[in-house]
Amino acid sequence: MKVGILGGGQLGRMLLQAAANYPVETYLLENDPECPAAHLCHHFTQGDKTDFDTVYNFGKNLDAITIEIENVNIEALVALEEKGVKIFPKPVVLKTIKNKILQKQYYKENNIPTSDFVVTNNLEDIQKHSEFLPAVQKLAEGGYDGRGVEIIKTKEAIANGFDAPAVLEKLIPIEKEIAVMIAVNEKGETVLYPAVEMHFDEDLNLLDYQICPADLNQQTLYKIEAIALAVVRNFKSSGIFAVELFVDKNQNVFVNETAPRVHNSGHHTIEAHFSSQFDMLLRIILNYPLGNSTYIQPSIMVNIIGADSHFGSVNYEGLNEVLKMENCFVHLYGKKQTKPGRKMGHVTILSNEKQDLLHKANLIKRTLIAKT
């Protein structure tokens, strides 16, 4: 079976590592021939994944295509789907999710709890909806890894907002941030991964560390799982999905956003679960039975992010100390250049003792620094 991937970052890299467990011929489309995934596929095509012809020509002889980033040419995927190429997720889902306005409207139309919002097309629109402040403004298209998101607390801060199509969402007093990964195969069968609890670096708006399983009371967990399933089932698409949710102090649950692909919040599944998110997606694409999403041990995952004010050839300070930690798994993505906030790698810690997980996560964050 010939399977193509649009995007050659770390998600593509880890997907291709897992693909080598199965008899599958892999194709990759990415502009940068030195991207983290380029050397791990059977056939690499250098090209622009946002260009119609490039994506269409890349995909026309493949059996299936998946993505590791939403910013791809969806029209080409629609054309390929009509031609009989299987696309995971379906292009129509990608279209909904890629645009934050359409994504919010999707939740609303499907009665999925999410924070109140209005669409703003420019700074003036924000002014008009100043009753929404404090709010978070998200650029409709092109945001990624913490970019394209602005918190606007006061009228004075409106000037920092985006003067472009965006959603303005009421800020929710968050008690916990949760992510649930869900796999859907072509028969519509679903498998949920255990909910994880995410802790963010507020400065960078990037995932700091996440713990699995999340510490939730049963009722809230059931609510989260039911809502996440509703998000995914209404897409009517197979694939793997990461649903991010907020829980407030009153145990109300709101969907924040959804990624229709393998996701940062599922990295711990590589070592901590029987079937990783990458293995699971391959099972779906290859039409194999869904895997077992249960964890082998509880885990914490820590992102290794390019240090402030360091631009250039990367050097991993403290790497040896972390490699010595007996229950830690280091993943470095092979990016040659670091810059502030760039995801350079991650470390997963396995332990039955939560204190051990938290202790090591903090130690790793202080120890392993991606700098020049």
Add this chain to the structure above:
Amino acid sequence: MKVGILGGGQLGRMLLQAAANYPVETYLLENDPECPAAHLCHHFTQGDKTDFDTVYNFGKNLDAITIEIENVNIEALVALEEKGVKIFPKPVVLKTIKNKILQKQYYKENNIPTSDFVVTNNLEDIQKHSEFLPAVQKLAEGGYDGRGVEIIKTKEAIANGFDAPAVLEKLIPIEKEIAVMIAVNEKGETVLYPAVEMHFDEDLNLLDYQICPADLNQQTLYKIEAIALAVVRNFKSSGIFAVELFVDKNQNVFVNETAPRVHNSGHHTIEAHFSSQFDMLLRIILNYPLGNSTYIQPSIMVNIIGADSHFGSVNYEGLNEVLKMENCFVHLYGKKQTKPGRKMGHVTILSNEKQDLLHKANLIKRTLIAKT
């Protein structure tokens, strides 16, 4: 760091899967551009790994080289070593191990317990040593995966022996077959993996399944570990080593043979241990701290071997049933053609219950068949 691998079979494949966790530039030398590992490296060179010039030219600009098969041009590795390329294991060790006569003499010289043997250069020599029967005869060079080994029980069977340089070893009444993997870094520090117990398919002389940890009394285990360490320490080489040993009914321990590389008996370490054999070898090559060889859960590993009298394009009968088993990890090596006895893949089962391990191992052997 630029690291080369001689050989592109399943061991190379799994080594390259693990290599994508670290910032390393990988090079592969193999004759067959469709071999299991070819598509997982940064730079593939098609060529004969037994040819001096090919190996020398492949390696001359690399920082380090390792092997996944002994049958390589050792003279070229010696020349590369002199030039400053680090070789794991050292070529002198490869020379000793590659030739079964030299390997046996090495054990003898280093007072390592091994079965009695004589060197036989032809069938006449076997006749002369008929007091050694019943015996096992091993071809000095070129044996691999069950080939090059002949059991000679009676004088009448001598005609089936090898009419070429070989060792004739006294048959030991085996109670258990054990393998111990040992990692040695450049400082000479060592890490032992838990001993595994191997069960062989007597018809094919191929590993059938293996269980980790081995069921051994403490005294025998200590003896095994001390002997295995003595084998490896006397090599005075860094790298990863698999020492295979026999235990007889009186709990005497004999070294059978040693592989100076990642090995079939270490496949279970991918999911069952904190640092897999592949991760461990990379740590040694990249001069990182040694990993943690402890197991996360006990495991069984089952080889998937090409079924009798099936030659041609492979079809994995029963694959879906095995993929549904909740604590099993399937590895298929991507070989397009099957033939009787060919290693096509393996499955690792994780469980704290030994009965569950044994039950599933037997079920998998009956269920998952590589045929045409």
